[in-house]
Amino acid sequence: MRFGPFSRKRCDRGLSCNKTKTCAPACTAESTLLPAPCEAHSLVGQLVTGFVSDQPLPLASSPLGIHLTVLECRIVPRSTVHLLTPTHLRFCFVIVVADVASSTMCGITALLLASTEQSAAPEINEALSLLQHRGQDAAGIVTCGSKGRFYQCKANGMVRDVFDVNAISRLQGSMGVGHVRYPTAGSSAHSEAQPFYVNAPYGITFAHNGNLINTDELRRFLDADAHRHINTDSDSEVLLNVFANNLQKTGKFRINEEDIFTAIRDLMKQCKGGYTCAAMIAGFGIIAFRDPNGIRPLGMCSRPSSVADSEYLEGHGMDYLFTSESVVCDALGFEDFQDIKPGEAVIITRHAVSRRILTPPAGSQDGAAFSPDIFEYVYFARPDSVMDGVSVYRSRMAMGDKLADEVRRQLQKTGETIDVVIPVPDTSRVAALQLAQNLGVPYREGFIKNRYVGRTFIMPGQSVRRKNVRRKLNAMALEFNGKNVLIVDDSIVRGTTSKEIIQMARDAGARKVIMASCAPPIRYSNVYGIDMPSRKELVAYERSVEQVAEYIQADMVIYQTLEDLIDSVQQFNPELKQFDCSVFDGKYVTGGVDAAYIAHLEHLRSENAKAKKAAGKIPVIAESQKKIYASRASPAASSVAGDEKMANEATAAVLNGNANGNRKRRLTDEEIEEEEEEKQQAAGCSGPMNGADDIGLFNGWTR
Numbered sequence: 079m080r081f082g083p084f085s086r087k088r089c090d091r092g093l094s095c096n097k098t099k100t101c102a103p104a105c106t107a108e109s110t111l112l113p114a115p116c117e118a119h120s121l122v123g124q125l126v127t128g129f130v131s132d133q134p135l136p137l138a139s140s141p142l143g144i145h146l147t148v149l150e151c152r153i154v155p156r157s158t159v160h161l162l163t164p165t166h167l168r169f170c171f172v173i174v175v176a177d178v179a180s181s182t183m184c185g186i187t188a189l190l191l192a193s194t195e196q197s198a199a200p201e202i203n204e205a206l207s208l209l210q211h212r213g214q215d216a217a218g219i220v221t222c223g224s225k226g227r228f229y230q231c232k233a234n235g236m237v238r239d240v241f242d243v244n245a246i247s248r249l250q251g252s253m254g255v256g257h258v259r260y261p262t263a264g265s266s267a268h269s270e271a272q273p274f275y276v277n278a279p280y281g282i283t284f285a286h287n288g289n290l291i292n293t294d295e296l297r298r299f300l301d302a303d304a305h306r307h308i309n310t311d312s313d314s315e316v317l318l319n320v321f322a323n324n325l326q327k328t329g330k331f332r333i334n335e336e337d338i339f340t341a342i343r344d345l346m347k348q349c350k351g352g353y354t355c356a357a358m359i360a361g362f363g364i365i366a367f368r369d370p371n372g373i374r375p376l377g378m379c380s381r382p383s384s385v386a387d388s389e390y391l392e393g394h395g396m397d398y399l400f401t402s403e404s405v406v407c408d409a410l411g412f413e414d415f416q417d418i419k420p421g422e423a424v425i426i427t428r429h430a431v432s433r434r435i436l437t438p439p440a441g442s443q444d445g446a447a448f449s450p451d452i453f454e455y456v457y458f459a460r461p462d463s464v465m466d467g468v469s470v471y472r473s474r475m476a477m478g479d480k481l482a483d484e485v486r487r488q489l490q491k492t493g494e495t496i497d498v499v500i501p502v503p504d505t506s507r508v509a510a511l512q513l514a515q516n517l518g519v520p521y522r523e524g525f526i527k528n529r530y531v532g533r534t535f536i537m538p539g540q541s542v543r544r545k546n547v548r549r550k551l552n553a554m555a556l557e558f559n560g561k562n563v564l565i566v567d568d569s570i571v572r573g574t575t576s577k578e579i580i581q582m583a584r585d586a587g588a589r590k591v592i593m594a595s596c597a598p599p600i601r602y603s604n605v606y607g608i609d610m611p612s613r614k615e616l617v618a619y620e621r622s623v624e625q626v627a628e629y630i631q632a633d634m635v636i637y638q639t640l641e642d643l644i645d646s647v648q649q650f651n652p653e654l655k656q657f658d659c660s661v662f663d664g665k666y667v668t669g670g671v672d673a674a675y676i677a678h679l680e681h682l683r684s685e686n687a688k689a690k691k692a693a694g695k696i697p698v699i700a701e702s703q704k705k706i707y708a709s710r711a712s713p714a715a716s717s718v719a720g721d722e723k724m725a726n727e728a729t730a731a732v733l734n735g736n737a738n739g740n741r742k743r744r745l746t747d748e749e750i751e752e753e754e755e756e757k758q759q760a761a762g763c764s765g766p767m768n769g770a771d772d773i774g775l776f777n778g779w780t781r
């Protein structure tokens with residue numbers, strides 16, 4: 079493994095980055111300014127974790143346990159850090175430990191263990207890593223321990239970055255809630271990582287997958303009428319406060335299941351959009367509910383407690399889990415996976431499980447039609463999950479079958495022929511294999527995916543996305559040379575992937591390249607929890623199929639029809655009468671989505687907003703990385719992994735050389751100012767960091 083050559087001569091950018099803390103944001107936000115192709119720096123913009131210093135840093139976690147000294151800028155992915163040699167480390171002054179990944183949804187989970195002597199956090203952590211494909215920007219767990227106290231750990235980053243053994247061991251208690259995030263509202267700020275928390279009434283933590291379409295209206299209500307303080311731009315914080323406000327209205331000292339159902343019933347009348355939620359009330363139990371249209375997925379499962387006949391075992395003796403996808407149920411040894419129904423709420427305590435549908439039936443006045451998002455089956459969900467009675471894997475196989483028919487028709491019409499079918503890994507493989515078998519054409523894995531690159535279709539900037547495709551996929555010339563190839567992808571969104579891989583196929587010697595998509599043309603925004611780009615960025619927006627082919631430089635493009643896509647899923651559960659197909663047909667199942675709302679949403683999601691988020695993201699990560707270093711630097715700090723203030727102090731000590739007694743240097747006024755700015759960016763506002771580690775929650779390991 080090489081980390082170079084990134085010498086002073088080769089890496090101008092590195093040389094210019096000779097100032098503490100200003101380097102990471104500058105490099106990241108302005109990657110286009112890089113003077114020449116430099117592999118380390120071309121990763122810039124996709125990095126999620128950073129640490130910068132021009133002082134020696136104790137790298138206690140390094141197997142090498144040595145200090146970094148200032149000489150050169152270097153950026154490495156986390157997955158290769160263990161390969162750094164002492165020489166690399168001694169001569170680097172910027173180490174950015176990161177993974178090149180992004181994703182597109184959120185995943186939620188909640189766990190209640192029957193035995194109060196068991197700890198929920200390890201399995202919630204496991205559940206989140208199984209849901210990682212749904213959100214790679216932030217992760218969080220809140221558990222509830224004795225005396226009804228909450229213990230929290232959350233931050234931007236992948237699950238493995240946010241939680242380590244120490245953090246998990248400090249999350250006390252036998253029930254908890256977990257979340258992996260990709261933002262669809264608000265920003266990527268640390269303060270918007272979930273679960274969210276409110277102390278009144280009763281102490282509630284809350285995780286949300288989806289997107290509300292009437293956030294502004296609810297925000298006004300919470301401010302003007304309910305007088306509840308919302309401290310971030312996140313729609314999830316709004317949703318939590320609507321729930322909390324509805325519970326508060328009972329005015330009761332102690333609530334029961336009936337009160338919670340009433341609060342959720344009211345919430346379902348007030349909140350519009352797509353939402354599945356997992357919540358926990360201190361000392362009471364866990365709760366889950368799904369929006370009246372059932373747009374986003376959610377299920378529950380159970381198992382007998384492994385602790386038999388314990389004095390700590392109360393009530394039903396069963397462990398219960400809520401999860402976005404059934405894969406978690408299988409992997410954690412749970413059974414009896416059941417989907418939460420649209421408009422249904424489930425409350426689980428150690429003594430009872432209560433389920434209730436809280437909305438009028440579909441077809442009645444005010445009834446909402448069950449409309450799960452069909453894009454879950456096309457792309458988001460893991461193939462080994464079963465959602466609303468449909469195996470995602472089988473539905474993708476069916477997409478391949480249907481697409482084969484369409485390809486056959488198109489080939490007959492045009493007289494074209496194909497020699498080989500090649501998938502775009504990973505998601506499309508299942509369908510592509512099925513398609514090839516149907517057509518009786520060889521299936522070849524012509525593109526090999528770097529397994530350490532995550533899902534990437536949303537990236538902060540088009541040039542970064544483009545470069546990323548090349549990094550993610552490599553074409554094997556042997557499989558393309560002199561052949562007419564049919565490349566199969568699950569979907570074509572911006573066309574970034576297709577355009578790049580078609581060029582790669584041609585470079586590898588393909589004679590003709592035909593592109594087939596398992597999904598129909600995507601021409602509309604998603605408003606229910608998928609951060610689709612604005613319409614103008616969609617390659618099929620205002621383009622005919624022929625124009626799309628011209629744009630991505632394909633000889634021909636073949637799309638699945640919407641009818642066939644729906645049939646591919648519906649055939650496995652005829653009870654699913656309709657789907658949310660809004661990205662294909664522009665029909666929004668909840669109503670209330672007009673041109674003005676779409677324009678507003680697109681403005682929020684514009685490339686500009688993304689760039690700002692990306693710029694704001696690095697300091698956020700730098701902060702969290704500081705904590706890691708701080709905790710390693712001093713035993714005192716290591717006992718306060720959740721305490722930002724102490725982490726900052728400890729980090730300052732590290733930066734000042736106090737921690738290792740090496741050198742003392744006071745931060746300059748400018749550096750202090752920069753640090754303040756970082757904190758404010760991290761919070762996404764100038765106030766206290768609501769939901770952050772040092773507000774409201776009792777952390778057993780604080781001073």
Ligand SMILES: O=P(O)(O)OC[C@H]1O[C@H](OP(=O)(O)OP(=O)(O)O)[C@H](O)[C@@H]1O
Binds near residue numbers: 457506569574
């Ligand atoms: O048209 P585009 O904007 O390029 O987006 C579409 C591509 O993005 C996704 O890949 P991703 O890397 O996210 O996931 P995967 O490897 O799981 O298929 C998807 O599978 C398509 O290949």
Ligand SMILES: NC(=O)CC[C@H](N)C(=O)O
Binds near residue numbers: 184
């Ligand atoms: N993708 C999602 O489900 C996001 C949830 C929520 N809207 C957020 O932005 O955090």
